Amino acid sequence: MAGVSRRSVRSVLIPLAAGVLLLVGAGPGAATAAAPVAVVTASGLPGVTVQPTGPVRVTGRGFRAQQPVRVLLDGVQIATTTAGDYGRVFVQVRVPAGTHPGMHTLAVRQVTPARFASTRLAVHVDWPMSAGNTRASYSSALSNTLGPADATSLSVLWHHDQPGMRAGTVVNGVVYISWALQDAYHDEGAVYALDAATGKQLWRSASPVGPISAAPTLFDGKLWVIDTGGEIHNFDPATGEQIGEEFHTDCGEDGNPNGLQIAGDLLVCVRRFNTAVIDPHSRRQLWSAQVGDGEPVAVIDGTIFAGGSTLTALDLATGKVRWTAPAPEGGRGTRGPVAAGNGQLYASWSGGQVGAYDQATGTTRWLHQSTDQLGGGHLAVFNDTVYVVGFDQENWTTLHALDTATGQLRWTGTGASESNLIAVANGVVYYNIRGDDPTVSFTAADAATGKVLGYSPRTPLSYGGLSIADGHLYFPDGGFTAIS
Numbered sequence: 467m468a469g470v471s472r473r474s475v476r477s478v479l480i481p482l483a484a485g486v487l488l489l490v491g492a493g494p495g496a497a498t499a500a501a502p503v504a505v506v507t508a509s510g511l512p513g514v515t516v517q518p519t520g521p522v523r524v525t526g527r528g529f530r531a532q533q534p535v536r537v538l539l540d541g542v543q544i545a546t547t548t549a550g551d552y553g554r555v556f557v558q559v560r561v562p563a564g565t566h567p568g569m570h571t572l573a574v575r576q577v578t579p580a581r582f583a584s585t586r587l588a589v590h591v592d593w594p595m596s597a598g599n600t601r602a603s604y605s606s607a608l609s610n611t612l613g614p615a616d617a618t619s620l621s622v623l624w625h626h627d628q629p630g631m632r633a634g635t636v637v638n639g640v641v642y643i644s645w646a647l648q649d650a651y652h653d654e655g656a657v658y659a660l661d662a663a664t665g666k667q668l669w670r671s672a673s674p675v676g677p678i679s680a681a682p683t684l685f686d687g688k689l690w691v692i693d694t695g696g697e698i699h700n701f702d703p704a705t706g707e708q709i710g711e712e713f714h715t716d717c718g719e720d721g722n723p724n725g726l727q728i729a730g731d732l733l734v735c736v737r738r739f740n741t742a743v744i745d746p747h748s749r750r751q752l753w754s755a756q757v758g759d760g761e762p763v764a765v766i767d768g769t770i771f772a773g774g775s776t777l778t779a780l781d782l783a784t785g786k787v788r789w790t791a792p793a794p795e796g797g798r799g800t801r802g803p804v805a806a807g808n809g810q811l812y813a814s815w816s817g818g819q820v821g822a823y824d825q826a827t828g829t830t831r832w833l834h835q836s837t838d839q840l841g842g843g844h845l846a847v848f849n850d851t852v853y854v855v856g857f858d859q860e861n862w863t864t865l866h867a868l869d870t871a872t873g874q875l876r877w878t879g880t881g882a883s884e885s886n887l888i889a890v891a892n893g894v895v896y897y898n899i900r901g902d903d904p905t906v907s908f909t910a911a912d913a914a915t916g917k918v919l920g921y922s923p924r925t926p927l928s929y930g931g932l933s934i935a936d937g938h939l940y941f942p943d944g945g946f947t948a949i950s
Contacts, residue, residue: 504528504583506555508572513687515590515638518565518608522587526555526574529581538573539565539587549576566611567591567936593636593933593940596681596725597762598889602803604846604932609891611937612950617894617910620922623938623948624665628658631946633681633725636662636935640703642689643946646677655693657682657701658946662936665948669706675699680725681931685733686746692723692735698744716754717742729765729782736763741772743782753785759799764806766825771811773800777823791828794819794835802844805852808870812852814845820854820868832873848890848913851876855888855897865897867916877916879909887932887941894919896932896939908932908939908949922949 506526510516524537529549537545537559545559555574566589573584591608598604634643643658655678659668676693682701683690688709689701696717700709717723717735726733726744732752733744738760743752757778764771769788770780777791777800793799797815805812810831811823822831843855850871856864856878865879865888879897887898887908895913908922922939930942939949 504574504576504581506572506574506583506585508585508587515592516561516587517589517591518561518610519563520561522559522561522572524555524557524559524572524574526583527553528583529553529555529574529576530579533576533578535574535576535581538571538575540570541573561589563608564610565589588639590638591936592638593935595635595683595727595762596633596931597727597803597805598933600728600765601806601847602727602762602764603805603807603848604803604844604889605848606889606891606934607848609934609937611892612894612934612939613892614894614912614919616937617896618920620908620910620920620939620949622923622925623950625925625943625945625947626658626660626665626667627945629944631658631930631942631944632679633930633942634933634940634946635681635683636933636940637684637703639663639936640668641933641940641946641948642682642684642703643942644678644681644691646679646694648677653677657689657691657706659703659706660946662938662940662948665946671701671706671708673699673701673708675712679722683726683728683733685726685728688746690726690733690746692717692726694722696723698726698749710749713749715742715744715751716740717751722760724760724762727762727765729770730768732782734763734765734770734782736760736772739774741770741780743770743785752783755780755785755787759801761800762803764804764811766806769825771804771806771825773802773804773813775799777804777811777813777828779825779828789828791823791830793817794821794830794833802854805845805847807847807852808850810870812845812847812870814843814854820845820852820866820873822852822870822873834868834873834875844888846888846890846895848895851913853888853890853895853897853913865895865911865916867895867913879911879916879918887930889932889934889939891934896934898932 508524531553547557570587572587630645632644639662641660641662645656655675657671676695689703697712699712723737735742736758741758742754757772759773768782779788796817800813802814821833845854852868867876907924910919925943933940
């Protein structure tokens with residue numbers, strides 16, 4: 467470079483080598499000793515994974531003050547702003563909805579004068595809690611990979627062989643998995659962290675805890691788990707080191723809890739006949755009520771919607787009952803989660819019914835009863851369809867798709883088994899098929915029509931939950947497996 471010695475360039479670059487990015491200039495003579503160096507960084511909001519449609523904070527320096535700049539993602543403009551005083555840039559942008567999981571280039575460009583800086587940005591699609599989201603819908607609205615064209619040839623991406631793995635969540639490219647060992651000589655648990663892309667073990671928690679059957683939850687920069695005795699533990703998500711002392715809740719006594727669900731600034735825990743709300747900041751239980759069937763609940767606008775012998779709406783802050791909806795005739799209680807979508811609730815009843823309910827009042831909007839015992843199994847909600855596993859009194863044999871507005875049957879698929887391995891993303895519904903031997907495979911079906919698109923390889927039978935994140939399926943099978 468004319469006018470700049472090799473030694474002087476090196477003295478500029480070394481301090482920036484640990485930075486996120488650098489670079490400047492375009493055209494002959496643009497990079498001179500007098501030219502400022504443009505630098506940019508990009509990150510999600512504190513504690514928030516960068517996901518499609520999600521926010522990203524972009525900061526930069528070294529630009530011409532009061533001149534326009536363009537923000538680009540992989541070369542495509544996503545925002546414009548003006549450099550402020552001293553040539554600094556600060557703007558919050560949104561990741562486009564169609565952005566696939568993986569590494570991307572985010573850049574800031576100024577035309578006059580020519581200044582340019584870029585950095586690498588990791589984008590993920592998470593499955594942050596056992597039922598996928600606060601609506602307990604077992605679906606991902608952000609997934610934009612592994613669509614119908616990809617589901618025709620599913621294969622095992624990796625398998626981690628560690629007996630005792632129970633349930634997992636996937637956040638920011640890491641799978642966090644609960645583990646339990648219970649026999650005549652052991653009664654213990656742990657948490658594992660695996661690289662979501664490779665299955666490589668990142669860490670295993672060393673602190674002794676009770677058996678953990680529910681999926682971990684990442685919240686407020688900590689990993690939260692509850693053991694079968696109702697003790698809540700925190701771990702560092704980067705290292706697995708325990709943070710602070712455990713504390714006790716009613717959730718977990720006399721039954722396995724179904725994990726901790728994020729509800730704004732609070733956490734909700736459900737086990738059979740008990741729902742509890744925990745304040746994670748004061749590390750104490752706010753209240754508990756003898757409501758729930760041990761399955762995930764929907765939490766919408768400060769209200770918990772829980773199943774059981776009735777459908778019950780509870781005030782999130784106080785536990786006060788807002789309304790109850792009785793079981794339909796012949797329905798002894800709910801089975802599977804109470805899910806939310808399109809402004810209403812959905813519940814599957816053990817008597818073979820599936821119902822939709824008004825969130826504000828609990829009024830029944832529609833109730834579908836089928837002679838082949840349509841209800842009684844787990845359900846998922848995606849766009850304008852509710853998917854429910856059917857029960858024929860002998861085995862779980864079918865998957866039904868119902869219109870969320872009317873309850874009318876759209877299609878029926880065969881072969882669904884009795885576990886809760888059902889999830890929906892990017893136009894594909896995945897449900898497991900039980901074989902005559904203790905193995906399972908997944909059917910991938912078109913979510914709109916029910917047309918079978920493909921099948922996964924057979925793996926050991928499991929009753930843990932299915933997660934969909936970053937274009938892969940994750941599930942426990944004695945160890946833990948990813949399918950893509």
